[in-house]
Amino acid sequence: VVLHTARADRHYLPCQAPLFPLTVFGREGKDGTYEAECWFDEGTFAPRVVELFCASVERLAVHFAEVGGGTGKAPALSLTDVPFVGPKDTGQILRLGGADRTDGPLVPPRRIDTIFSEVADQRPDAVALVDDTGQLTYRQLNERAERVAAGLYALGVRRGTRVGVFLDRDASLVVALLGVLKAGGAYVPIDVNYPAERVGYICENASLAHVIVRGDDSGFPPVGGVRAVPLGQLSTPALDPGADGVRSDPGSADDDAYVIYTSGSTGRPKGVVVPHRNVAALLDATTADFGLGPDDVWTLFHSSAFDFSVWEIWGCLLTGGRLVVVSYWVARDTHAFYRLIARHGVTVLNQTPSAFAQLARIDGQERGAMPVRLLVFGGESLDVRVLGPWFARHSPSRCRVVNMFGITETTVHVTARTITPADVLKRSRSVGAALPGWSVSVRDDTGRVLPPGAAGEIYVGGAGVADRYLGQPELTARRFVMDPVTGDRLYRSGDRGRLHPDGTLDHLGRLDSQVKIRGHRIELDEIRSVLLDDPAVGAAVAVVRETVPGDPASSRIDAYVVSATDGREVDTRRILDEASRILPDYMTPATLTQIASVPLTGNGKPDVARLPEPVVGHAGRPDRQRTAADAPDGAGGLADAVLGVWSRCLRREVMADDNFFELGGNSLLVVRVLSEMREQGLPGVTPRDFYANSTAGQFIRLVEQRSS
Template sequence: MSTASTAGETMHDLRHATGTPPVLRAVADRVRAAPAAEAVTFGGRSMTYGELWAASGDVAGRLAALGANAGTRIGLCLDRSAELVVVLVGVLRAGGVAVPLDPAYPVERLRYMCADAGADIVAGHPGPLRRLGGFDPVAAEGPLVYARRAGDGDEPRRTPDAPDDDLAYIAYTSGSTGVPKGVMFRHESLANLISWQIGASGCGPGDRTLQFSPAAFDVIYQEVLTTLGEGGVVVCCAEDERQDPQLLWDLIARERINRLFVPFAMLRSLALFAHDVTPESHPLREIYSTGEQMQCGDRLRAMFRRLPGCRLANQWGTTETHVATNHWLPADVAAWPALPSIGEPISRTRVLVCGEDGRPVPAGRTGELWIAGAGVGPGFVNRPDRTARDFVPDPLDPAGRAYRTGDLGRVGPDGELECLGRGDGQVKVRGFRVELGEIEILLCSMPSVAEAVVALAGADPQEQRLLAFVVTTAVPFDRDEALAALRDRLPEHMVPSRVEVVRELPRTASGKLDRLAVGRPARTQDEETRT
């Protein structure tokens, strides 16, 4: 293979495949093949593949000059921008372990993540970096600033959690102890995911993918590295465009977006504002949704009828393993089930349905979903007890490991996997097992309801009841009519005892519905009216 340089390279040569991280080899091939092709765009300014490779090489070189090497933990703290893509690629090229940080997080959380991960070097924009505290700026280049932890010497610390030269990034997720826990993800696992995603997608050179995910969430790697490995264009967006479904539709039209990776909550919001979308004005071809149970209600079906050339995929996984399964919904929208399956495992991945004894159960029986194969990483940062509990020997291959997701599931009659949620998606009411998603779909099918969530209330099993919280549309909402409509379609034990109108549903930082906070919505509209 030729190792000839491309135009525009500076501090780092375009290395032979043995010197480029596996997950970036497809990107390096694109740089060689079409250095002048558009790679990243933001705010009307674009960057070519040659320019991206040169800029990310500059980042890698600067980090190396600061003492970073294979396994150095490097914080990334940038606003949404093209530079975010450049630094993400640059840290991978430097061999460092990225610790992505969301500037919108509270200061205390950001500082905890840096300390827990052992990040001694950070790169980012000046404003976000100042919020980290305890880091001294040591270099600047254009809009980027590099800083080292105050008081550190020239050599960054090494940490013993895992073989550092095999780690690609550390992603933080909510922890049951009240502080976030860091998940270590390996290069091998990331390369496997990106290789599979490129093969599974119908997008290719020149196709445009929106960079929607927050920087601190693992989906950003799926968006960016898949797109660059295909020779496509990463389209960055502003935070207000990301949060507002109407502005997002405007961006999709203006930037000619072909592919989205979005949580189901945003997909449902997009469906609310999809009245005027057409294949000509909104050239979407693929939408991948993950993070929570997909519900195929009337509005979602109507949106895809307006976009007949766009396919919908339901993906399932965890931060600990990233994407584990994929299910393409049929092209015929009429054939969509209300609650789609999560499909089949991606390449080099297995999903087991295990009983309480840790052994796989027969098809059709419910058990805990365990993930095994290439996506299973070393575990959690500084949490050996939690790692030992959740990362266990693979029951079908004792030499390997499996991750216990805590999700319940089963293998359906068609051989595909079904995820039944975690106690908050399926509950028991007066001895009856209830799928909350079924009630939510019916509520969302009402013209006056934009969004809905149903929760189980009450500590005493004899007094537990279902509560529904809805966000309304411009159409007048009548509680009694809504409950009467549910009684016409559902058995009595599935009809909520009360429906509350709220201004908005609680969300996590990634945009997913925060079911743990559903029982304490901010304030109902009725309460605001009374005050």
């Protein structure tokens, strides 16, 4: 940047050619005004880039003039009260982020079950659903769901009634969800692996009178006022599916479709209520761009209590595709899942980046023909570097890779960006532009719109914004706000982002204590609140660490507690056991360490950097060196090989009496252990057997039995 005082009798040039790739030469006139020229090297900068730069400078200059005029009239005005952009630019920025867009499909709001019925009428004999036991055509799926709807009606379920669904992943789960919608109700999915107290809280909070279960041995805990109804009973109701009253009320697209519970900072999960029209809008916004249709084969890989499943189930069935339901244990066995993809010819695959990292590793070993044509990432931030080996084996012209940003409160997805090898080289953090019908803007902590390039909180508007938090009007009012500029209803995401001049969005992480581990959205304050409920705990803090930087599989939750009784030693194992009765396994801390006090920053917040190294292993037991006495019976080549695999994956010395999960193990590391064992030629073990034999000594004995 070169500044010069202008003279009427001469014209000064800073140089004959740009000495720098970009040179700005400014001249100040006698009247105090400025004019400037921009010199640039066309071998370095494209003219369009320089045009954008100059336009940004011009806008900044205009804004400085506006601010100067304002402060001249009101000298006491605080700079924090000065808007970053004027009204005209604010409108342009909002339109840049998708507000008032008209290029999206203009279709009336519709119900999920109505769209499905139309697809079933058009493709009655096409296969809709596949699981380990067989398959269902669209006609069969529709008829079974109608019978479930009739059975629910006989139980008193009416339009707007919420019905719990407590089922494993198989065809019956999809039948039940569709049946609830056909009855006019809203389904509330409850993961069968949730602890009893969390199940009870969801039932109470959602005012559930009925929960659909597998049978009498479903594992559903007794909950007062809630009737567990076996799916088999609903499928053979006394009331005929076509009887008057069952379907006489067609319902509305504005009716609630489902309630999914997410982690909450109060120590209890919060229910997000999403209407039918949102799901229909999501499919309208993506079907043409992604080429979704009857030739596609999808997988239902994720829990129905995770909103990614909404996209998997209805994205497939409402476009006429074939949905392959992946059982719980196959989803945890990456080799088995890889074979399932090949066997069924899966064309549309949805994955969290954490889960995909394991699948990509297996793909590199197998080097088989992958039928996937569309790979969609969601649920957590994507580090594009994981895609380098993938693109080396799979051309982006054969398999489109799409990164999508979204939140449960905005109906799964908000933006989409097709990832290319160039993005991998640039380490792009872009999640793309808003879907047609959605909008994004970046704002400061007072809600004012920020210009492109400035980082702030991501606000989401448009067709995907959820209706409310169930039974929490105050939280709803804080997070779902009205835009004073457009009058639209927006959701404050709590995510940090940056808008680009082309309307694409960078995702820069979270603004609060919320994190994502293996696709699960977690409020660390919820974990802290649960720990503080224990009378022995006076203070608590929870943090997330990657034991191997950049490796999502190594992510774990470390918790710290301070004794409530002047430093007296607490039973950390008991406290963790109590917490596991309330928190699902993915939220239960891997370690719990007692400390004298929580270190604080100058602002009075926990100073994570000053927390001590956690006590890993048996709660409260200090680490110790492995000795001969720790070795299992028959220790030698096989035992040492297994312990070596565990030690490498857990990044610590493992002893025979160590429990894999108490050492910080998780589902992704289980996959890694089993994969490395296969590579070394050790006997195969299924994930189910691993979970049942998670102590090193037990596991070694199991491997020895398999080898013999």
